[in-house]
Amino acid sequence: MQAQLETLGALERRLSFSVPRDRINQEVSARLKRVAKTARVDGFRPGKAPMSIVSQQYGFRVQEEVMGETVERSFGEAVQEQKLSVAGYPRFEPKEGATGEGDFEFVATFEVYPDVVVGSLDGVEIEKPVLDVSDAEIDKTLDILRRQRTRYERVERAAADEDRVIIDFKGTIDGEPFEGGSSDNYAFLLGKGQMLPEFEAGIRGMKEDEAKNVEVNFPADYHGKDVAGKTAVFAITLKNVAQSILPEVNAEFAKSLGIEDGDIAKMRAEVKSNLEREVRFRLKARAKESVMSALIDSTPLELPKSLVGLEIGRLAESAQADLKQRGIDPKLVPFSPQMFEAQARRRVHLGLVLAEVVKSNGLEAKPEQVKAIIEDLAQNYEDPADVVGWYYEQRERLAGPESMALEDNVVAFVQSKGKTVEKTVTFEELMGQQQQA
Missing domain, CATH: 3.10.50.40 (Chitinase A; domain 3)
Known part of the structure; x- marks a missing residue:
């Protein structure tokens, strides 16, 4: 099949290609014969209607289906021949000026993925926040827990x-x-x-x-x-x-936090353990954010508009679902694409860069990393073993932990290339609004 490729912009392409009319007609005829075997037509028993009537009743729909499938298949073949990496969905149109005789001619307009060349990270400052959990942080957390029980x-x-x-x-x-x-x-x-x-x-x-x-x-x-x-x-x-x-910090208060014997020392140890886990999680998130910003800054890209548009749609749907969950009618909150464009562009940019960093440096998640992350997540629940088992029951449930492990690998890789600068953060700064009464 012959196809003609045109470059319309940095990422936009137009592909002209033809679909053999004979191929369409043969497939339409074959499908109509299959339809005729079970077709229900007034005045005839099922499967006994003449082909002329079956064609009259079902022909247009069958032809549309065959045409759509054939056009997409032909486009896919042309894209493979041209070795193109299509971003988003193409827009198909009949070729302008086509005579209507001979083969069907179409034009597909689409975008391609940009070539991603990750910039140098040598010497780039990567901020690594640090915070040690001391008695002062435990006291602050206990004070918050007391205020919650006011x-x-x-x-x-x-x-x-x-x-x-x-x-x-x-x-x-x-x-x-x-x-x-x-x-x-x-x-x-x-x-x-x-x-x-x-x-x-x-x-x-x-x-x-x-x-x-x-x-x-x-x-x-x-x-x-x-x-x-x-x-x-x-x-x-x-x-x-x-x-x-406010309740006093005593045995009764300790029991309200799940310490059966009301031992104050055990309560503080439990609070410290939970707090250290939460602090570790938030420090990792802060460090990851610094790494991702460094990757974006080092690798400027022309972004496919189609991918940004799809991401804007996903963000808008997520925002609407969140409003519904909180009992707010989304129709009462005006949404516009501009509200999500900056976030969408950042996500698309980051996704393209991350994919290249992982592929080029072999940073895929390893099974033992995924298992360690799942076991850590499970510690937040009453029966960790059940939670671990739940993740491994179905393959798709591992997608989240695998993504976390992959991001950990990218963070470690970028930190090894750049210049890591430790920055002490305060407890209040790290915990933010969630720690306020």
Whole structure:
């Protein structure tokens, strides 16, 4: 089969090729004969309708199927002959100016993968974050665990920061109520920034059953566009003030964390073990991020638009699924491709570079590495042996651990080439928002 290749851009190609009309006609005829054996046509027993009627009823659909399959197969053969690596999906169109006689002529427009040449990593600084888990980190973690078990006790005094308050409020702008501006029995923690500063300042110092009006200026960039930049007056009634009571670090507290005999030393050892595992995981993630950034910076690439587009679609679907899982209707949150483009481009870029680094340096995951990762992951569960067994029950379940092992190999390889610079990070910096009460 003859095919003509044109270069339209750095990665865009156009391939003109033909599909023999005889091949199409023969395949259509063969399929219609198979269809005729079971075809149900009004007025005839199944499989007994004349071919002319079967062709009239099923011919167009069969021809479309055969044409589509043949075009894709012919395109694949042409691509192999031309030794092309196609990125994304090609766009097929009839060739412009075709006479309609002789063979069918088509044009496929598509992109190819770029040639990836990984840049030099010699001397490139690779940041490696470090953090040792000390008694101070254990104490901070225990404090967080205590705050998660906070109980609230009603008090007869003025509301202060750290108190839980329950209020009724009704807001108006220019004397008119507005959507979302009113609520009854609304509870929140004072001084935690859960409400606008002026709103909280108005409640601070109020006592139970006290009522007052509080003026609040909504910021110009407030997420609620209907009220952004406007001034509202809230009629607030304070119904309850409760102070926070944190549990003591004692035997009962230890038992609540799963230490059956309530031994404090065992509890601290357990917390330290879990914390060291989490810190190790996060340090690896930080180090990996530094390595991946170095790979991207060292290897500029022209990215196939089709692959970026596919990745944008995947990210958008993932974001919508996350919203659904949290009970939010995705239709209420406007999505645009631009929101995901930067992340999508980075993912595609990184995927192309990683594939080349792994292939060129033999960094594929080894079975013993995968097993070690699975065993480490299993330590987060009550019965690690069951978790390990679950992974090995089905081959596809190993994909995640294999990917992690492969990334570990790439990180070690890049660190060996570059200049690793250790950077001490704080506990709060490493753990981030998840460690805040």
